[in-house]
Amino acid sequence: MLRALFVAEKNDVAKGISGLLANGHFNRREGRSKFNKIYELQTQVLGRNAVVSITSVSGHMMELAFHADMANWQTVRIASLFDAPVQQKVADGMKDIARTLTEEAKKNDVLVIWTDCDREGENIGAEIVKVCKESNPRLDVFRAKFSEITASAVHRAVRNLVRLDNNIVDAVDCRSELDLRIGAAFTRLQTLHLRSKFRDIFESQNQKVISYGSCQFPTLGFVVDRYKMIENFKPENFWRLLVEHVRNGIKVDFLWDRNRLFDRDVVNVLYDNCQEKLEAIVEKVVKKPKSRWRPYAMDTVALEKLGSSKLKMSAKEVMSVAEKLYSKGWISYPRTETNKFPKGMELAPLVEMQAESNEWGNFAKEVVERGVNPRNGNKSDEAHPPIHPLKFADRQTLNGNEWRVYELVVRHFLACVSRDASGEETVVNLRINSERFHANGLCVKDLGYMHVYVYEKWGDKQIPTYVENEILKEFNLRIVDGTTQPPDLLTEADLIALMDKFGIGTDATHAEHIEKIKERDYIGVKGDGKLLPSFIGLALVDGYDDMGFAMSKPDLRANLERGLKDICDRNRNKRDVLTEQIGKYRTIFDETESKVFFLSKSLEKYLDKRSSGNLPDVGNGGHGGGPPRGPDGGGGRGAPRGGGADRGRGRGGRKTTASRRGRKNDMAASGANMSNYNGEDEAETRRPRERKNTRTLAEDAEEVMCACNPPLQAVQKTVQKEGPNKGKRFWTCSLPFNSSEKCSFFQWV
């Protein structure tokens, strides 16, 4: 009989595949590690009957390190960390696992790697091979490829064994070597330089290490960039037309289809146009179904974001509680990138299990009656299903944060498999002369998933009945003013979304990187959960920026990722990418070393600012300080600061196209690095992009004109109305435009 050793990435998977391959009949015995058992069974391997031992590691078993002679920070030339030899060795806590492998390998002819089918999994597989081959060089090594732990997937995998992909292994080796060399070199340089210049500060802060990491810095960079965006925000005034109408005792605000304009004169002219004909025609009344979609099945990023925004826990806390719930069997594996349930998965029993709850039991019963209907996303890590409850619990069984996280997982799961919320929206379109307005009403018909998903709200918005073509005479038309507001500071949920989007870290490490830069005092958390950079964080980012190195931007990591992908795709080899990347960082390092005073100068600048009270104090417990404000003193945030009463017709100074354009260019230059990841890209930001505020009308027009078919024509008109502008000529559009083509084209001749 063939003797085969199967090794999985974690005990959970070893146990899972054992059960599936043995139909539940397997022996279990202890290994050297308490957490990693050995399961034994008989099955077919490589077309032969085989006795199989199935065991596991716990993630990476080995770590990369410099030799001991590099340990002295004072005597070792830092730059030599770029070419000093490194060695891979079994990590301290993993010795017993390695020993199990050594012992088991001797007894077997074949080794099959069952680690997760992702990049790190392939590399962990190579570590397992190294340890096993050391004790049994004759081992024939195979790789099982599986997309989920189900009977069909596991049986298919065992019938179709392949070999390890050494390119993927190389890519991960390349990544870890670069992370170590770069991290160690820049950490020593920063730490030694800043500590020598500011001994008092770092001693008083008990701040021993000022670390650099390829994930730490971009994470810090996001926080700093948002902070600076707020600090440098130049509020701009805008104006809009508003029509108020009262019917059946309900006041309806008809909003302007143009939304808002940044030129008071234009608004005045358009206001005048409306005043010429003080009647409003109801052009269209449309009722249409509107729904709110239930959430996607929950992956790790969703859990972290929800835990942070709805439960007000840090991502790190959420994950550690979720891991506890997982290890006690309450919920499924919490580190998953999968947001869709596998096709064959039996969800109904999981829903039924919740029927005994006195909080959501009735909802669960209803779901079972109507049919389980999960809303699936399109991401899959091909190893773990979305996060879902495994056992029923109530407030007696769990408490504190464990209960809160469990409740979130259950409510999210039930919401996901139930039904969308549905309602009916009414849109009333109004026209006064050439200007168009609209008002919306909403009638919620069925709250659907929101019955159980208490984290979201959706409510009726009453609107009285309007009839198409009716004419309104009694209404109030006015000009409302407002000021653009800076965006908010990042929340932890925002930060995780950015990291996810730009590929900084993995779903399993986002929370750790954030925690690390908190621990290093690069950022702090305000009372309301918003993240603020500390003076050290600001100084580090600025210091490198001043030298001209984008160390805190996500691009560097993205560039490395491209190299790694090339290795996986066999377009380049490991040596090639390693040489290139080391060379690149070595150049930056040499220059940083010669200009390292930029760092201390930058820190000095922020120390001055802090002592003059111009900088919020964060870190080291002191999370004081309000949010930064724009120079003109941004008042309340959120909704635009709106003027209540009708405004006088005071003429704002006219801004020429040239001056607007100049300002825009300044903005583009200083904010170039932000353009990719701020503003409207994030669903929760309601504010306009910076660009919008500074666009010239001509630019708006250009865009609109090109987009319209037939293209709009610019025509000249003359201001007819009494006033300072009477007789002045302006350019406007020749054709009416509908609401989807928001033309703001207006320009003085």
Add this chain to the structure above:
DNA sequence: GCAAGGTC
């Protein structure tokens, strides 16, 4: 005393 990646 340095990183990031696994996982318990």
